[in-house]
Amino acid sequence: MSAVDTWVSAFHARSAQQPGAALPWLADLRRQAIYRFADEGWPTRRHPRWQHTSLAFMDQQDFAANAVAPDAAAALARLRGDDAGHWLVFVGGRFNAELSDIGALPAGVQLTSLADALDQHPEAVQAAFGSATDGDSPAALNLALATDGAWLRLPRGVALEAPVHLVFITNATDASQHLRNLIVAEANSEATIVEHYLGEGEATTLTTAATRLQVDADARITHLKLQQEAEPAIHLASINATQARGAHFASHSLSFGARLARNDIHTRFDGEGCDTLLNGLYHLDGRRHVDHHTSINHAQPRGNSREFYRGLLDGNSRGVFTGRIIVAKDAQRSDAMQRCDNLLLSRAAEADARPELEIYADDVKCAHGATVGQMDEDSLFYLQTRGLDDAHARRLLTYAFAAEALDRIALLPLRKQARAALMARLPGGELLEELL
Amino acid sequence: MLDIKNLKASVEGKDILKGLDLQVKAGEVHAIMGPNGSGKSTLSQVLAGRDTFQVDGGSVTWDGQDLLAMPIEERARAGLFLAFQYPVEIPGVSNAYFLKAAVNAIRKHRGLPEFDAMDFLTRVKAEMKAVGMKEEFLYRAVNEGFSGGEKKRNEVLQMALLEPRLAILDETDSGLDIDALKVVADGVNRLRSPDRALIVITHYQRLLDYIVPDHVHVLSQGRIVRSGGRELALELEEKGYGWIGDAGEIHAAPPAAGGAQ
Numbered sequence: 089m090s091a092v093d094t095w096v097s098a099f100h101a102r103s104a105q106q107p108g109a110a111l112p113w114l115a116d117l118r119r120q121a122i123y124r125f126a127d128e129g130w131p132t133r134r135h136p137r138w139q140h141t142s143l144a145f146m147d148q149q150d151f152a153a154n155a156v157a158p159d160a161a162a163a164l165a166r167l168r169g170d171d172a173g174h175w176l177v178f179v180g181g182r183f184n185a186e187l188s189d190i191g192a193l194p195a196g197v198q199l200t201s202l203a204d205a206l207d208q209h210p211e212a213v214q215a216a217f218g219s220a221t222d223g224d225s226p227a228a229l230n231l232a233l234a235t236d237g238a239w240l241r242l243p244r245g246v247a248l249e250a251p252v253h254l255v256f257i258t259n260a261t262d263a264s265q266h267l268r269n270l271i272v273a274e275a276n277s278e279a280t281i282v283e284h285y286l287g288e289g290e291a292t293t294l295t296t297a298a299t300r301l302q303v304d305a306d307a308r309i310t311h312l313k314l315q316q317e318a319e320p321a322i323h324l325a326s327i328n329a330t331q332a333r334g335a336h337f338a339s340h341s342l343s344f345g346a347r348l349a350r351n352d353i354h355t356r357f358d359g360e361g362c363d364t365l366l367n368g369l370y371h372l373d374g375r376r377h378v379d380h381h382t383s384i385n386h387a388q389p390r391g392n393s394r395e396f397y398r399g400l401l402d403g404n405s406r407g408v409f410t411g412r413i414i415v416a417k418d419a420q421r422s423d424a425m426q427r428c429d430n431l432l433l434s435r436a437a438e439a440d441a442r443p444e445l446e447i448y449a450d451d452v453k454c455a456h457g458a459t460v461g462q463m464d465e466d467s468l469f470y471l472q473t474r475g476l477d478d479a480h481a482r483r484l485l486t487y488a489f490a491a492e493a494l495d496r497i498a499l500l501p502l503r504k505q506a507r508a509a510l511m512a513r514l515p516g517g518e519l520l521e522e523l524l
Numbered sequence: 525m526l527d528i529k530n531l532k533a534s535v536e537g538k539d540i541l542k543g544l545d546l547q548v549k550a551g552e553v554h555a556i557m558g559p560n561g562s563g564k565s566t567l568s569q570v571l572a573g574r575d576t577f578q579v580d581g582g583s584v585t586w587d588g589q590d591l592l593a594m595p596i597e598e599r600a601r602a603g604l605f606l607a608f609q610y611p612v613e614i615p616g617v618s619n620a621y622f623l624k625a626a627v628n629a630i631r632k633h634r635g636l637p638e639f640d641a642m643d644f645l646t647r648v649k650a651e652m653k654a655v656g657m658k659e660e661f662l663y664r665a666v667n668e669g670f671s672g673g674e675k676k677r678n679e680v681l682q683m684a685l686l687e688p689r690l691a692i693l694d695e696t697d698s699g700l701d702i703d704a705l706k707v708v709a710d711g712v713n714r715l716r717s718p719d720r721a722l723i724v725i726t727h728y729q730r731l732l733d734y735i736v737p738d739h740v741h742v743l744s745q746g747r748i749v750r751s752g753g754r755e756l757a758l759e760l761e762e763k764g765y766g767w768i769g770d771a772g773e774i775h776a777a778p779p780a781a782g783g784a785q
């Protein structure tokens with residue numbers, strides 16, 4: 089029996105216990121998805137969107153739960169501090185009401201676990217759920233197996249002042265967790281959603297995650313993902329947004345953990361005058377691998393997109409970035425800008441940055457650039473002539489390189505959380521603590 | 525304080541310093557002048573420890589120690605300061621953090637207590653006022669988007685904060701208008717003291733109207749070809765560098781005005 093069959097069997101064994109199992113549309117959708125996954129298997133380098141990241145090894149990969157679960161309450165307390173906000177905590181892929189604190193919400197806002205939403209608003213959830221043909225085969229596996237996630241629906245004109253934090257923590261019973269988050273932001277609404285992925289331990293675990301965001305006319309949604317899974321973990325995720333006229337969507341993807349992390353981040357402008365920011369930062373060491381596969385579809389005119397990815401690559405790690413920008417034939421006066429910059433902290437680290445531009449309109453501004461470089465010797469020398477030793481100077485410049493990505497996070501408390509997560513990864517980060 | 529003997533240095537196989545001698549004593553101000561390509565900046569970079577230049581011979585002694593054997597930061601901590609001709613921009617690091625890290629690295633080495641945030645701010649704000657820098661420059665990234673004059677002021681600010689024993693100003697006047705030049709020169713002059721030495725590297729004598737040197741040296745083709753007092757700078761201003769032969773041979777005396785080769 090191949091590993092793909094293992095997942096199919098797992099699906100059949102679990103499907104009756106899945107949330108919403110009694111909903112025929114959902115049972116159908118899950119079946120279609122698992123069949124698709126069984127049919128396609130894990131993507132390999134032959135797949136055009138997986139040329140730098142093969143999941144062929146997943147056929148032989150055994151997954152196991154960690155022997156000891158992280159102390160979820162303690163991890164949450166560290167993360168949360170004294171933030172009031174809206175906190176939804178998922179342990180081992182299931183909503184944990186005890187640790188969660190959804191807080192007070194403006195009238196009409198729905199913020200619950202996906203399982204609850206399937207009970208309470210199955211039709212709205214169905215409209216937002218997505219289809220079995222979305223994304224590549226790992227996305228189909230996620231659809232088939234997802235046990236829970238968050239449901240957020242913002243009525244027209246409502247702004248959530250405090251960010252919504254979704255915290256996903258591994259446990260000691262599940263070797264894999266599969267999460268699906270659905271966000272529907274009606275016209276003129278506004279919110280910030282933060283996904284935290286936390287894990288500890290020596291076992292190889294699998295997380296699949298899919299977040300779908302519907303951003304209606306003139307709504308403003310900021311999404312921040314902070315991936316800090318345990319070092320041996322595999323993390324396969326997608327973020328899919330659709331934007332209606334004048335909608336604003338910002339995505340910040342910070343990838344610091346996991347042995348292999350793949351993030352597919354896509355947005356599509358379905359109305360005129362949309363704008364989007366895709367900001368990303370990854371730090372890798374050892375033999376770890378991260379792949380961001382992004383696309384921005386300027387399907388309608390006068391859209392504005394800004395995309396900035398930065399990688400810090402140490403050891404034998406490999407960072408992959410693909411930035412696809414599509415400008416449709418009638419999407420005149422589109423303005424797209426993309427950059428990917430990588431700092432290699434060792435000789436053996438490797439960075440791939442691939443812009444993929446498909447431009448069918450003629451009145452378009454589109455700029456892209458990619459750099460892969462080592463620590464700037466002039467800057468190092470300058471700092472050393474001011475009395476900083478080599479190690480301190482290197483740390484400072486490494487931090488400085490990443491800071492440009494962090495500075496694009498507009499909300500200060502979130503920027504601080506992101507900084508703290510980065511500092512925890514950088515050797516000698518404590519020397520730089522005053523920067524916080 | 526500083527004793528350079530027969531210093532030879534090259535970059536990528538090209539000889540730049542070809543046997544340079546210079547002695548600097550505490551309290552002295554030395555000006556080093558010379559045409560482009562004579563080795564002025566190489567000298568400053570070699571003294572500060574830049575490893576892109578290879579030292580091929582000679583010695584540099586700093587208070588009896590072999591300066592060339594010291595790591596870059598040790599030279600700085602021992603009191604050597606280089607004001608860069610082209611200060612480096614460091615996006616992502618605030619000037620405040622940079623200045624504080626530098627000051628504390630050096631204070632620690634000198635056995636002084638490190639400044640806390642309050643003490644540091646009080647000190648840095650006073651020094652910024654003296655060099656005519658607005659406080660906002662503390663919170664901007666190091667040199668990023670600074671004008672030429674602002675970068676040079678930031679160099680003089682660092683010098684004031686780090687209190688070096690020997691400061692080398694590498695073409696600190698380049699790219700400055702006359703007002704900025706005066707401010708920078710005032711900043712430097714405030715730091716003149718009997719136990720502090722200065723080496724002022726410049727192409728033009730104009731800076732020396734404001735920072736008056738005790739000794740002037742003419743550098744050509746990697747050697748000091750002539751040394752004198754302040755009057756030598758004025759003579760160079762009048763006659764240019766043309767009297768220095770192409771091969772760097774030394775004429776007995778500069779030719780009369782207008783007689784440049």
